Amino acid sequence: MYALEVKGVKKTYKSRKKETEALKGLDLQVKKGEIFGILGPNGAGKTTLIKICSTLLGKTDGEVTVLGMDIEKEEKEIRKRIGYIGQDSERSTYARLTGKENLEFFSALYNMSKEDFLEQLKEFKKTYENHEIFDKEVMRLSGGQKQAIVVMRGFLHNPDLVFADEISKGLDPIAAKRIRTFVKDYAKKKGKTVIITSQIMSEIEELCDRVAIIFEGKVVAVDTPQKLMDDVNIQLLEIRLRSTETATPEFIQEVVTLESVLDVQQENGYLRIPVSDSSKAFEAVMEMCRKFGINPVISYRTATLEDVFLKYCDKKVDLEA
């Protein structure tokens, strides 16, 4: 049994003037205990999918099974067993209550006993070391600390499955890292399934066991991050020019004609050079740089998740040439 199974789900938003098809027959399966990532550009349907699966939004067509239960027939039971962390939800706490009081309020909405709540709080304190967030009024916490309370709220009632929609959006790297660490440590320790959407590739790469890429309301790729990256056959040389150096059109023209070099793209003091054979190309490019009196910093990399994202979601940029 899957933690989440989505079959041919469609969602159309209707207004007086027009109809917008947000999901166009989407299929997805998430295994129990997985941290599963959903990637996609703005408007791809990620939030719509998360809201449908967490009972906040109705679907137009298709089937959704959450923890083996039908989303329409067993809505209330599903709500008892799932957690939800909404997008931009940092303000969704009660500002004048402390972090602990906020969690306590929501524990009542899940009908948790006082003992269970205190036990869960203890668990959170073990995983999230900054304990002051529990005792201060939320209005006095930083954005990252508020978000930590919201994330804990999603895990509060010990749900089997948690939906997390862009949990580190707008946070600084340190706060984002803390949130990610909390989610990963807590979910793995407790064996929870987490479905997370994000625009931050490194976040998905760090957290997720598998990733689905959604584009225009459909899943266009699903696999482990590593497998997805392996499938994008990219070998790339990146040349960082020093501030005193410029890549002349003649230099670029010469590099393009080198054996194994597929293309040269210039942006913000960098030259990105997709190649077919990195070792051959590296030597040839170094030689060309010396000829033009350029002393560059050259790095070599294979495909990143961003390249995977671009491959599926931006048809104009095809690094595989």
Place this chain on the structure above:
Amino acid sequence: MSVQNVRYAFNSSMRVLGKGIWRDLVNIRRYKLRLIGWLMNMMIGLGAAYIFGVILNFNPITTSQTGILSTQVFVFFAGGIALSTFSDTALWAPMGRVQQDIHYGTLEAVFVTPTSRIAYLLSPTISDSILNLLFFIPAYIVVLGVHGSLTDGYVLGTTMLIVLLTIISMIAFGLFFAMLAILVRRIQPVAIFLSNIFQFICGAFVPVQAFIGLNQTGGTILKYIAQLFPYTYCYDLFRYYMFGDVYTTLFPVWLEYVLLVVSSFLFVGLAFLLLKRVENKAKDSGLAIL
């Protein structure tokens, strides 16, 4: 639904109601400026009632010509303030909560839980009523003392009765407005308009008995419509306690109590049924809730 399920749902609803009230009371305790504003507002209102009471008390001509006693005048003003304050509370508190929770995104976090929506929406009405009472009762007792009516159980009892009847009769309509807020984001102007119409029909400005005098057919229809609403009986009983036997109520007083309570329960039941439909509608359309 089994007995255990009913018991579970009831206990869970009571917890949510209790926690919602606790949340609002903690909030106001920490919002000092709002607390002071609230207190001042209440003092001004009761001070005005006291002044009116004293003026009429010292005017023997008014008393002899109208036959209205000073105590009744006092009840009129104090009761009026109570009625206005607590009908506003019952009518607007749930809607205010929904609007605030939509604005901050809290409603999503609440609606993804299995909690009782009705209990969640009712909690601000009760917490606001408790807060109002916390300020209203001490200030009211002070004014009663100055007026010399402290030992007059009739005055205090009548005012408290009006408070209670107002809250009971308005609870369902507060829920209806909260539902409108779930469906439509900027509903305030429409809600105020609807509330004025509703208050007119229930006899806030002109007694329901006088509708016929405005127009024979229309007045009669309006009167029958008014008799469906609990708030009509609230106003009618208020006038009865103000004027005593001089005033003829729509129905015998005991029957008005029965009608008020029964129709209040019916409307709360209707609100309960409608809320599920409203939530489904919001889910389909992705309206204000989203």
